[in-house]
Amino acid sequence: MDHKQSLDALFKAKSIAILGASSKAGKLGHRVVENAKAMDFSGEIYPVNPGSKEILGLKCYKSLEEISGKVDIAVMVLNAEECIKAAEEIARRRDRIGDINGVVVISSGFSEMGDETGRSREKALLAPLLERGIRVIGPNCLGIIDTYHGVNTTFEIGNCPKGGVSIVSQSGAFAQSCLRSTEALGTIGINKFVAMGNMKDVDVSELIEYLGDDARTNVIALYLEGTKDARKLMTTAAEVTKRKPIVSMKPGKTELGSRAAQSHTGSIAGSFAMYKGAFRQAGIVQTFDVPEFYHTIAAMDKTPLPKGNRVCVLTVVGGPGTICIDELMSSGVAELAKLSPETKTGLKKILAPTANIGLLDGYIDMTGSVNEEIHHEVFKILIADPQIDAIIFITPPPTFLDAELLANKIVSAYQSFPEAERKTLLSVFVNGFSAADCRKILEKNSMPTLEYPDTAAKVMTNMIRYSQYRSKNSK
Amino acid sequence: MDHKQSLDALFKAKSIAILGASSKAGKLGHRVVENAKAMDFSGEIYPVNPGSKEILGLKCYKSLEEISGKVDIAVMVLNAEECIKAAEEIARRRDRIGDINGVVVISSGFSEMGDETGRSREKALLAPLLERGIRVIGPNCLGIIDTYHGVNTTFEIGNCPKGGVSIVSQSGAFAQSCLRSTEALGTIGINKFVAMGNMKDVDVSELIEYLGDDARTNVIALYLEGTKDARKLMTTAAEVTKRKPIVSMKPGKTELGSRAAQSHTGSIAGSFAMYKGAFRQAGIVQTFDVPEFYHTIAAMDKTPLPKGNRVCVLTVVGGPGTICIDELMSSGVAELAKLSPETKTGLKKILAPTANIGLLDGYIDMTGSVNEEIHHEVFKILIADPQIDAIIFITPPPTFLDAELLANKIVSAYQSFPEAERKTLLSVFVNGFSAADCRKILEKNSMPTLEYPDTAAKVMTNMIRYSQYRSKNSK
Structure with a gap:
């Protein structure tokens, strides 16, 4: 089994044994069973616990040995000492x-x-598994998810929206917060999710290589505290970023931040400046x-990269x-578009005389006197302008506009262009969650929404910078 | 009438004439009438429009002259040319x-x-008013609010939660976004709200002085693009910040950002570095x-300043x-608390053996195995520790905890201390809006909640820095 196949075995598992499954609602071992069922998993789930006969309608097994069907992967929700015994049990079953x-x-x-206790426990846990080529995620992790195969081994995440983002994280909680904090609006759609924990076998480089080849992953989201083999990570990443973006968040700019990371995942954060340069x-x-x-x-994941x-x-x-604009200009990467004469003429025809059309070139303040239909027309004009590569649209939206109609007018203007001609579009709703009605419609149509105008500027800068990198480095 | 009295006349108005009131739902002139009624204003509202008899149940007047009762303030929702005529009408009434x-x-x-058209219109608008000592907010503004007096002249904001924050802003939309984007959680409570617009009479310095003396204002929130009289602003602010915080957001770090500001409010942003130094x-x-x-x-507004x-x-x-922690340490302002021996012993008794209690001093990772009651006990121990000045609490919260019970356990632990002993506490719910149930209870009890751990670190840094400034500069 090569690396790719061995990871496929995890993400495409057809049968999952849950060691430490619990019949008591609220217990971790109960939540894992619950979540394993949450994504309409079509395979087999085998709860294992000597004290229960049934958990959430599933037959519960006294031991791993008792399961007569094939078991693809096992999840451990046990205390640390029990994990060591479970590893030995797995090894025996594997041999048999x-x-x-x-x-x-x-x-x-x-x-x-x-x-020392922790370290020697970890050795005892891993030895029987790794000797047999059994791949291990963790320990000390939240688990994995594959939304398209319905695999979910986490104790915290139930169902989550499908999409093109795959998350690779040394913090389960941080990875989870991406999903949970954006789920109400449908901002982030997930393909695969891996909380790597202590990363003692399957490591970040291997996962990034795997996701680089995964057709359904459009974006790899990486939360990294540190890795022993930074060189391997950079070599792998440099290949993958020729095809798809890896977006990172890495703490460790301060010494205490690095030490916090170390006490969290046992990883050495390494020099932040070194990582920063290597990542770039x-x-x-x-x-x-x-x-x-x-x-x-x-x-x-959702909007095309800007072409300029x-x-x-x-x-x-x-x-x-x-x-x-202030944030957008501060990076030196973006510039304001010079609106074409046709665009200026077109806008003047439909906007109020008090509107600010390119007093500062590339900047349009339509002012409050615009209705839903005018939004539609303005978007059509701007997307058609060959001198514009990307648009940041910022609105409360005004309370006197109909949220649903406004959203649909923007969506239909955007979609009136063939895919190849659609531009990068970020829509900022400064009223935040109060604009949920409007935002949900855009998000559902794969048009990203945000709440902070300066965050939008940073996102746009990231997209332009990556687009420039890609055009230089792609094969 | 001194300055303070002349501003009182605006914020404590007992009768408001709305010039350009409209009977047509959706029109700005309609929204202004609607919002004027939204805060249970106990005074008189006089819609003025020659074409209507009644608007939203209120008698509508053909002209200002026709109003027989006393008119404290007038709101203009007219086109620019009509405003000039209205100013003359106001002047005539004032003389009479x-x-x-x-x-x-x-x-x-x-x-x-x-x-030039804009500038000469502005002169024509202002002359008859200012000659008579009539105070003017704007033009080109969203309006003013005083939640305690029920005064609301805006076209965008209906009712908003009462609190100790007063907003002074050159952007109505930005000021409004503070309220609207946080209203669902009750994060920000408002006392007064002023969108100053072009700031041609009542200016930022005068408002800051006024709010500095306003007993119900705990925090002045300032969005400034630029002011002609920066020296006056700094002198005023230096006096006010001895008593209460002024929190600012000021674009203009780039040249195009400054020019965008100029095309927005006609103000010169000035040197960003100069402002930065002077603000500090x-x-x-x-x-x-x-x-x-x-x-x-x-x-x-909600949580006490840290004493250290x-x-x-x-x-x-x-x-x-x-x-x-990484963000918190990056400023050099905060340090991690050295937990007292009693705190460490106390926490060890109630937390799981896998919990991380001060491996990095001042940092506690309780791990997932904590229930609501343990949260209560941990908070009591930490607030009692004399070696801790402030706490940042970070949680998803775990889905297997009861949101309401958890919030109430934290609130009751906090409130079990007399007010003078309560510490600065910021609670970060990384699941964001998905944790709304829990957050609303804390917010209602004046305990601030956030969604991003790095934002919390920045906020804490701001509070420590200001606390240090205050202790050096207060009388």
Whole structure:
């Protein structure tokens, strides 16, 4: 079995044994069973617990040995000492039957403890598994998800929207927060999800290589605290970023931040400056705050990369427009689009005399006196302008517009162009969640929405920078 | 009438004439009438429009002259040329009856146009008003709000939650977005709201002085693009920040950002570096991204300032904890608290053996195995520790905890201490809006919640920095 096949065995598992499954609602071992069922998984789920006969309608097994069907992967939700015994049990079954190709160890109490007990436990856990070529995710992790195959071994995430983002994270909680904090609007759609935990077997480089070849993954979202083999990561990433973006968030700019990381996943954060330089060279998109990370991955999945750096900022609200332009210009990567004469003439015909059409070239403040239909027409004019590569649209939206109609007018203007002619479009709704009605419609049509004008500027900068990298480095 | 009294006349108006009131739903002139009624205003509202008899149940007047009762302020929702005529009408009434002490000009089409037409219109508008000592807000503004007096002259904001934040903004839309994007959670509570627009009479310095003396204003939130009299602003601000915080957001770090500002409010942004230095000297809290601004003003209103810089980061989730500490340490302002021996012993008794209690001093990762009651006990231990000045609590929260019970356990632990002993507490719910149930309870109890761990670190840094400034500069 090569690397790719061995990871396929995890993400495309057809049968999952859950060691430490519990019949008690609220317990981790109960949640794992619940979530394993949450995505309409069509394979077999085998809860294992000597004390239960049935869990959530599934037959519960006294031991791994008792399961007569084939077991593709095992999930451990046990205490640390029990995990060691379970690993031995898995090894015995593997020697006897030859199944179980992967193990997800959710349990903690290993090397992340920072003491000798933890480290020696981890060795005892891993030895019997790795000797047999059984792939291990974790320990000390949230688990894995494959939305298209319905595989879910997590204790925290139930169903989640399908999409083109695959998350690879050393923090389960952080990865989960991407999903949960954006789920109400449908911002981020997931393909695969891996909380790697202590990363003692399957590591970040291998996962990135795997996802690089995964046709359904459009964007790889990476949260990394540190890796022992940074060189391997950079070599792998440099290949993958020629085909698809890797978007990263990496703490460790301060010494205490690095030490916090170490006490979390036992990983050495390494020099931040070194990582920063290496990431840039490898074409990894680097984000420096949490909302920038969330929205960069969502946008790169949903809207096309800009073909150039000429951005038009379209707004009905001057202040947020100013904030956006100020942030957009600060990187030196983007420039404001020079509107074509046809665009200016066209806009003057339909906008109010008080509208600001390119007083600052590339910046349009339609002012409050616009209805839904005018939005539609303006978008058609701007998308048709060959001098514009990308658009940031900023609106509250005004309370006197109909949210649904406005959204549909923007969607239909956008979709009136063939896919190849559609431009990068980020829509900022400064009223945030209060604009949920409008935003959900755009998101459903694969048009990314945000709430902060400066975050949108950072996302756009990331997209332009990556687009420039790609055109230089792609084969 | 001194300055303070003349502004009181606006915010404590007991009768409001709306020139350009409209009976047509959706029109600006209709929305202004609607919003004027939205806050249970107990005074008189006089819609004025020659074409209507009644608007939203209120008698509509053909002209200002026709109103027999006293008129404290007039709001203009007219086109620019009509505004000039209305100003003359106001002047005539003032000469005849002596009422109308303030005018809010919502209309645009003046100096922000950047052309001679706009500038000369503005002069014609202002002359008859200012000659008579009538105070003018705007033109080109969203209007004003005083939640405690029920005054609302805006076309976009209906009712909004009462609180201790007063917003002074050169962008109505940006000020509004503070309210609208946080309203679903009750994050920001408002006292007064002023969208200053072109700021041709009542200016930012005067408003800051006024709010500095306003007992119900705990925090002044300032969005500034530029002011002609920066020296006056700094002198005023330096006095006010001895008593209460001014939190600012100011674009203009790039040349195009400055020019966007100029095309928005006609103001010259000035040198960003100059403003930055002057703001710091005047004790103004400077924020550099939108979520930082929103949450700094909310936190400073709701939770006490830290008495020192020793922060404890309490979490159940390692990754976001690491991100928070990394950002917190990057400013050099905060340090991690050294937990007292009693705290460590106390926590060890109640937390799981896998919990990370001060492996990195001041950082506690409780891990997933904590229930609601343990949260309660942990908070009591930490608030009692004399070596801790402030706490950042970070949680998804775990889906297997009861949101309401968890929130109430945290609230009751916090409130079990007398007010003087309560510490600065920021609670980060990384699941964002998905944790709304839990967050609303905390917010209602004046305990600020956030969604991004790095934003929380920035907010905490701002609070520590301001607390240090205050202790050095207060009388």
